[in-house]
Amino acid sequence: MKRYLEVLGLFWSTAIAAELEYRANFLIALLSSLGNLIGSLFGLSLFYRTGYNFEGWSWEETLVVLGIFTLLQGFSSTFLSPNLNKIVQQVQQGTLDFVLLKPISSQFWLSTRTLSPWGLPDLIFGLVLIGYAGQQLGLGLSNYLFSIIPLIFGLASLYSLWFMLGATSIWFVKIYNVTEVLRGLLEAGRYPMVAYPAAYRFFFTFVIPVAFLTTIPAEAMLRRAELSWVTGAGFLALGLLYATRAFWKFALRFYTSASS
């Protein structure tokens, strides 16, 4: 365990050192995040402008959902996409060989090798949005703490889905855009689930668990989540994490290496 932490420290400090070579990127990332935030608020305001509201969700409460969604976007562009989108590349070029030879879990290596600080603005804006909405709604510290648990479950589920999709490249080499499909579907997390018709709700709860990523943590923060849903999120996260591990081991049996 200690060794893994040490390795993690090395991975991330080198990654940050490398990324800081391109400081102008930070300005671009900041502007993009800001534009994205304004656009998201605009998109949401189109619904609330005429007095309509998502059933049982006031404007501020919906902002909490949007804040968590922004946070999630920041998390995926910091930790997930720089690592997991590279699995495909490793398989294609055969460099996965070198990863497998290392005396460390290959899943760990592939999942944490680098991080990109350019997701930081999204993380900050997400927190600001949640903070603003929380203040308007008079949320206390306990509300925030209570939502951290389902939020972590959500992040774990997201990671697992992303990793499994990336791992399918062992069989279908040229599918670097499979994660784009996932990312497209995740956009549904911008709005609380009640905003969708029943069929959509079913799909985004049981097929692609978007509901567990944003709506359930938001409900937990607003103290209206039922315990059964939070427990469900926990089981889902643990199940998916376990499935990811098993799936990766299974996939490696089919890895035949390339050009080496």
Added chain:
Amino acid sequence: MNQTLRKTRTFLWVYYAYMVEYRAELILWVLSGSLPLILMGVWIEAAAGGQFGLRPVDFARYFLAAFIVRQLTVVWVVWEFEREVVEGRLSPRLLQPIDPVWHHVASHVSERLARLPFALLLVGLFFLLYPQAFWVPSLGQFLLFLLVIVLAFVLRFLIQYTFAMIAFWTERASALEQFWMLFFLFLSGLIAPLEVFPPLVRQVTLWTPFPYLVYFPASILIGLPVNLGQGFLAMLGWSGLFFGLNRWLWRRGLKQYSGMGA
């Protein structure tokens, strides 16, 4: 004339073969454009409960049309061009007796043909699941739509190819495109038809090129009232502007180009 025709055919044929090679990838690209279909759900639900001036079924049709428009006007030239410049692969293309842009045009056009069957399959599936939304545009509407969608593709391509020119000066021309995409996402009508925008925002947006890339063609396909004359003028105007800018940057850029790595 004859020779141009032959060249065109060869180009399209070669790039079509390329595209069909990576079918799985293509299907995934089709699926990744699911945003309009997701928003369709929210708007159908909203239209059933609130006052938005459009019926749920209008929203269903609108977003389906937006999905189709998006499928037919996807452009990625800036990423390809950027790589060509950075890796110096543009150099051999410059030696060919044809402007390199035609390679990109051919690959985009033939990709449309390869993508079409999957997109149509999805549209069929949609009508199967939601038969109330089924409609058939009149012949006039359809022909008008074809014309507008070609113009929309041309405009989108010209804009992105102009951004691509910046690759001669910096390594990250695609960042410009990504930034532009934000405005495209929120103002083109992809997230909502312009009917539900606040009037002022709507007026301003109609002066920009964005709504003519999604909202305008989609509205024509489903028969929402739009100002045709203004739409065509705006599309031609913006296309002309970007064409001029593009050619100017191209000439300046070639002088700058050092053929790195080739």
